[in-house]
Amino acid sequence: MTATPLLEVRGINKSFGPVQVLRDVDFAIYPGEVTALVGDNGAGKSTLVKCLSGIHPIDSGEYYFDGNPVTVHSPRDAASLGVEIVYQDLALCDNLDVVQNMFLGRERRNGIVLDEVTMEQLASETLTSLSVRTVTSVRQLVASLSGGQRQTVAIAKAVLWNSKVVILDEPTAALGVAQTANVLELLRRLADTGHAVVLISHNMNDVFAVSDRIAAMYLGRMAAQVKATDVTHAQVVELITAGRSGELGLAPSGTESVNGVES
Amino acid sequence: MSGARDSEQGLRTGPSQDEIRRLNLGALLRYVHLRGPTSRAELTTNLGLNRSTIGALTADLAAAGLILEELPRDRGRAGRPSLVVRPEPAAYVFAFTIEADRITAARVGLGGVILDRRDTPRPRGELPPVEVVAPLADAVRAMQRSIPPGARYIGSGAAVSAMVRREDGLVRLAPHVGWVDEPLGETLAKVLGPDRPVTIRNGADLRALAEHTRGAAVGCDNLVYLHGDAGIGGGIIAGGRPMTGHGGYGGEVGHMVVNPAGSPCGCGARGCWETEVGEAALLRAAARDGYGRELVAAVVDAAARGDAVAQNAIRQVGDWLGFGVANLVNIFNPEMVIFGGSLREVYLAAAAQVRSRLNRNGLPACREHVRLRTPLLGDDAALLGAAEVAFEPLLKDPLLP
Numbered sequence: 001m002t003a004t005p006l007l008e009v010r011g012i013n014k015s016f017g018p019v020q021v022l023r024d025v026d027f028a029i030y031p032g033e034v035t036a037l038v039g040d041n042g043a044g045k046s047t048l049v050k051c052l053s054g055i056h057p058i059d060s061g062e063y064y065f066d067g068n069p070v071t072v073h074s075p076r077d078a079a080s081l082g083v084e085i086v087y088q089d090l091a092l093c094d095n096l097d098v099v100q101n102m103f104l105g106r107e108r109r110n111g112i113v114l115d116e117v118t119m120e121q122l123a124s125e126t127l128t129s130l131s132v133r134t135v136t137s138v139r140q141l142v143a144s145l146s147g148g149q150r151q152t153v154a155i156a157k158a159v160l161w162n163s164k165v166v167i168l169d170e171p172t173a174a175l176g177v178a179q180t181a182n183v184l185e186l187l188r189r190l191a192d193t194g195h196a197v198v199l200i201s202h203n204m205n206d207v208f209a210v211s212d213r214i215a216a217m218y219l220g221r222m223a224a225q226v227k228a229t230d231v232t233h234a235q236v237v238e239l240i241t242a243g244r245s246g247e248l249g250l251a252p253s254g255t256e257s258v259n260g261v262e263s
Numbered sequence: 264m265s266g267a268r269d270s271e272q273g274l275r276t277g278p279s280q281d282e283i284r285r286l287n288l289g290a291l292l293r294y295v296h297l298r299g300p301t302s303r304a305e306l307t308t309n310l311g312l313n314r315s316t317i318g319a320l321t322a323d324l325a326a327a328g329l330i331l332e333e334l335p336r337d338r339g340r341a342g343r344p345s346l347v348v349r350p351e352p353a354a355y356v357f358a359f360t361i362e363a364d365r366i367t368a369a370r371v372g373l374g375g376v377i378l379d380r381r382d383t384p385r386p387r388g389e390l391p392p393v394e395v396v397a398p399l400a401d402a403v404r405a406m407q408r409s410i411p412p413g414a415r416y417i418g419s420g421a422a423v424s425a426m427v428r429r430e431d432g433l434v435r436l437a438p439h440v441g442w443v444d445e446p447l448g449e450t451l452a453k454v455l456g457p458d459r460p461v462t463i464r465n466g467a468d469l470r471a472l473a474e475h476t477r478g479a480a481v482g483c484d485n486l487v488y489l490h491g492d493a494g495i496g497g498g499i500i501a502g503g504r505p506m507t508g509h510g511g512y513g514g515e516v517g518h519m520v521v522n523p524a525g526s527p528c529g530c531g532a533r534g535c536w537e538t539e540v541g542e543a544a545l546l547r548a549a550a551r552d553g554y555g556r557e558l559v560a561a562v563v564d565a566a567a568r569g570d571a572v573a574q575n576a577i578r579q580v581g582d583w584l585g586f587g588v589a590n591l592v593n594i595f596n597p598e599m600v601i602f603g604g605s606l607r608e609v610y611l612a613a614a615a616q617v618r619s620r621l622n623r624n625g626l627p628a629c630r631e632h633v634r635l636r637t638p639l640l641g642d643d644a645a646l647l648g649a650a651e652v653a654f655e656p657l658l659k660d661p662l663l664p
Contacts (some may be wrong), residue, residue: 177564209614232619
């Protein structure tokens, strides 16, 4: 839909010692869209995302934000660009309430005391703007929330900071059916409010239910990045398992040897 | 109508001062009704009217008790703050929904706020109209007791899963309650008094309208809304207007025949879409007895946990769902297809199947921009849609007596 990607990486390489985890990966994320990042275990999805968020420095490659080349050395750099990640384990503190969690480490102050009123107001405004109805009180302890509610709080936390890119690592993996539906709808709403959303998932239904684009990784390489309206379920599964599907995906030449194994 | 004839003859004079004022009042009221509190400054920009015109219009509407003006709470910027115009919920309508397993009455204020609601669960199956109207009448009386003084009744709207004649609210056919030619409009008018209109519409049409005006499809002028409960209802908005057909019976997508060799449908035909994707089809395929949305959710849940029979059922229904959606996308070229009611759960569980079918059967040009979505308003959509049609006369002419 939009021509210019909000965040784009080109030719990213990343090795951990002798193991090359990412090879010449190109990846683009567009505002107002959900981009699904799929791939088998060990395909490099999490590494790619960690490179985007500055946790892992990249060995080589270019990083563009809003069309401008930038360098990202640390998570702080990524956060200042507006890139937020919601991790699988959510990284919330059980002993704090929803507001305290959302502002953790970035508390608002009024003189020397914390500005609880404003923080509470901002937290509930954020939740309302996402049409979250499952969290009834923002002063509830996170320990008392269900898995789906925690996921919601973690996502709202990412949104609160005027983030432009929200990356979610398997947000529905540990959730029941009803909570999954709520989280998926939340992702969709996030994209509809102009955020660029990246969804890492193994569940094809989740991927097709919300995403506009699908990026499939295969053994450290980007097999294809396609529009969800152009591919079928079976094609995506082929891209994940074989790295190509018909004309899509990696070239089926002799050069494609991974870890010495000809495919 | 006369305006059109005049212009054909080249005799049309400009609209009169009064007409313009009425149009502007309507535009302003509709704006705050749909978008909530708005500052005068924003109204000036968005409605393209003069600042003093906005001032005069808001004064008229405030005098009529339709809006409130107040100072904004947050005054971060320097300068004289622009007054915020908000809809006055003291102007209210009654909205009713008659659904497969419950009957709901609500009092909805201007701005689309549900002020009071009463739900009455009802058993599935045939039900004489009296047993529907009686609880609604009780609910109305109960709600009337708690109405604050000064509130103003505008009219009523009702959403029914049925084919409804537009002019008088005659229910031509409601297969799931067993009604044929039932004068629901007349009956409700007796309950509510004859001085204000009672508008009856098809439930799916109203859900589509509600999602279009304040839900998932705001700003999206071409959409198809699919609602699943006992059957499959469809609401279509084309070019920003509800597409209801000549008599108001259009949009019965549940009864497109997709499988001539399929099972008989309640409407008398065979192989209608709802016999392949409806609740009954899913539950039959999953070998469950009973009916209802909880059971559908249970099948979806079982499929997610690895129950092979449930997974198969979801796949099969998802496939048929995709076929039908592909047909609709080819015919209407919508920007958005919304899956509501029990179809929401089914769609989310079978999204890959639906998308695959759509990608294989939809014409590339028709489907390239289509977005498959779930509703934003949830179960309130029908109520809000019914309220919307009840408010319509007021929004057309805010100063109506």
